[in-house]
């Protein structure tokens with residue numbers, strides 16, 4: 201009845217979400233084994249061995265130096281079959297999205313993806329995940345036999361209180377052949393340098409698809425001006441080219457934590473929330489009282505942004 | 521090139537959602553449905569590749585009778601033909617069960633490239649494409665921003681976290697899951713709409729495809745998320761709300 205946690209690392213460091221996934225596993229009160237994959241991952245395995253785990257497994261192979269779905273699935277299929285865990289937990293990252301469903305399928309299982317919480321009910325694991333980009337929640341359960349597979353959403357568990365311990369490290373060389381790997385990845389790269397550093401702004405006004413047309417942008421620009429704020433946006437606004445990419449906030453844009461973040465016509469999908477929920481004070485303006493953005497907001501105005509934003513500008517211009 | 525694009529019909533984006541009586545899904549009675557947003561970009565990518573390299577675009581869609589509308593729209597935009605997996609009970613399937621039906625429907629198709637959206641806006645598992653790739657024995661890549669084909673090789677740009685990207689090459693046949701917003705979507709022309717009426721749609725029932733797969737992941741309950749934070753909400757007159765908010769920001773939060 202053990203839990204395997206598949207950790208991830210970037211530039212020689214375990215990702216924070218990997219540690220949050222370990223926290224999720226440890227809160228289930230079962231023995232936890234952490235797995236780290238790569239080439240020369242000894243230092244990462246040692247770091248993991250400092251937590252209260254049953255075991256650390258280092259899967260070492262030159263063909264794991266670069267992530268490929270085929271290489272990772274080969275190595276992990278072998279590991280899961282050998283260890284027979286009850287549950288395999290992944291960080292819900294771009295990487296696990298790419299291969300974890302494939303691994304689960306190879307074993308006739310389905311990954312419960314992007315999980316935000318859990319509880320035990322009559323001895324069975326109930327996992328919580330979001331539907332409709334966070335507008336509703338669902339409780340899901342595994343119907344078949346173990347091993348079960350699930351991935352954990354960023355920010356759902358806290359990694360800052362991981363208990364210390366001394367876990368033994370097992371280094372394993374999985375059987376992978378170059379011919380198994382069908383995709384050929386190049387080194388990751390970043391596009392042009394950012395001219396705007398949103399992380400330095402004290403106040404941010406961020407605009408979403410509620411603005412409807414590029415021609416309406418002056419409505420939020422006026423609000424930003426009245427607040428002395430930088431203008432930012434949700435992804436669809438930047439995808440449309442209405443504002444430059446460098447003003448995008450979220451998992452594929454910038455992560456900001458200003459004193460004040462005003463979200464205007466933004467629904468509050470998790471990919472947006474991870475980029476701004478560390479803000480000190482969050483204000484949301486949305487016509488839908490059930491919009492998920494209100495779940496992270498300190499203050500909210502339920503209303504039409506085309507009425508509310510100009511009214512705010514007027515109010516801010518009044519003498520104190 | 522023989523391209524299959526998998527599309528799903530989902531509730532329109534601004535829908536007011538209400539949990540149904542059984543508490544297992546949303547009440548669909550007064551909902552409007554449209555093509556799942558990332559799938560619209562998968563279709564656009566498929567149509568562009570066909571324009572560059574020739575061949576055929578086949579739309580594969582599983583869903584109840586109403587999904588025929590989404591299929592017709594895809595044909596009007598330029599897809600050549602469609603396969604409709606008629607299934608009223610998609611909710612009773614898990615992503616593996618659904619992908620098995622899709623794989624069975626594609627058994628005789630021999631596609632060079634299969635495209636899907638990266639996730640659905642309703643269930644949001646983000647898995648159907650990857651599972652289908654495994655069932656079909658195809659190499660795959662996810663969250664794709666750009667697709668190029670040269671000879672028998674696919675060259676794609678994958679999105680990674682925090683503004684990072686990566687180029688990946690792989691042989692055809694292959695499967696890609698496409699990110700939203702990567703190109704401008706085309707509109708159906710009047711001519712396209714007219715021609716769509718005569719394009720072939722093969723309808724197969726889930727039963728014909730052998731749908732006995734028992735789900736291994738079940739949705740036990742659907743509900744409104746509990747409010748974590750104590751949000752102070754103002755509604756009603758916009759001016760009044762604005763005045764109260766500004767006062768709060770000045771004197772309570774002290775951020776102005």
Ligand SMILES: Cc1cc2nc3c(=O)[nH]c(=O)nc-3n(C[C@H](O)[C@H](O)[C@H](O)COP(=O)(O)OP(=O)(O)OC[C@H]3O[C@@H](n4cnc5c(N)ncnc54)[C@H](O)[C@@H]3O)c2cc1C
Nearest residue numbers: 408409410434435450451452453465466467471472487505
């Ligand atoms: C891998 C991946 C990465 C992603 N990365 C990011 C990212 O970095 N950043 C990001 O933002 N998104 C990202 N997304 C997209 C994200 O999932 C959402 O689709 C997106 O954030 C939605 O943007 P939105 O809130 O502006 O639009 P919508 O979800 O369409 O919301 C519009 C909102 O405006 C409201 N509205 C409409 N009209 C009015 C009005 N007149 N007055 C007031 N309110 C109104 C509506 O009620 C609705 O809540 C990513 C998605 C994926 C899959």
